[in-house]
Amino acid sequence: MNAPATSAQQSNFQRAERQAQVVRALGALLPAHALLWQDEDTTPYECDGLTAYRQRPLVVALPETEAQVQAVLRTCHGLGVPVVARGAGTGLSGGAMPHGEGVTLSLARFNQILKVDPVARTATVQCGVRNLAISEAAAPYGLYYAPDPSSQIACTIGGNVAENSGGV
Template sequence: MNAPASPAQTTQLQRATRQAEVVRALQSVVPAHALLWQSEDTVPYECDGLTAYRERPLVVVLPETEAQVAAVLKTCHGLDVPVVARGAGTGLSGGAMPHALGVTMSLAKFNRILNIDPRSRTAVVQAGVRNLAISEAAAPHGLYYAPDPSSQIACTIGGNVAENSGGV
């Protein structure tokens, strides 16, 4: 007679079943290269700069267009799957902590500066634009984006806004 499954085995089976369901649904809304679910592909997303806390996400999605972001969110909402947005992975507050049964959606590919308006001193940028890129684009106009200068090379505007980060 077979022994009953242990609680850990049951949880692992439930995770695998849920993962297969989510992957199947997301395959219809993003290209294959934008969908990660194998353990070796998702481990780098289990934490950001705050390495004391780790959780491997069920699936990682790397959308390339706003339409793909909307489709991922709609699909996950329909499946009642939590979504955690993630940028450069430099955060220290745990704001992008993955959900074990959720999707981590990387916005790193959203790295375009859409407009710099020196007159109004504004920039329209995508969430994945590095802070240094904003400063470099503003420099010819005598302007500077002034978050914590030590982190400018890696941090993104999305993290600054989402986490109220970037220094004083």
């Protein structure tokens, strides 16, 4: 006999349908290696450094260009899909906590130091640049990037800006 579907089964079916819709739409914009949706691939994105709270995202997008970021955001907006930006995932505030029906937009591949200007004492960097890398690039000029020496090997400038992080 066929029993009626439970609400949990219906919810799982709806999630799978929504996931397929989002994967199809984003698959037209990103290379195959830049789109994750299988459980084993999305599990590492279910939390940031605050591991007490977990939520598996519907899809993880790993764009490699600014144009791809724009296309992902435009498409998600059109589909009404929430987007959570994520960098290194080292934060302890839950700022990268994924939305269960949304896309986690990983910006980790944006890791280039574009320019160091020792006279102005500035650096132009992408959001995924690790703090230590900024200090290493500035060191030949007798400069360094000051925030949080305890996690500088892993945390990124994007997290410093987005989460006001960078100090013990």
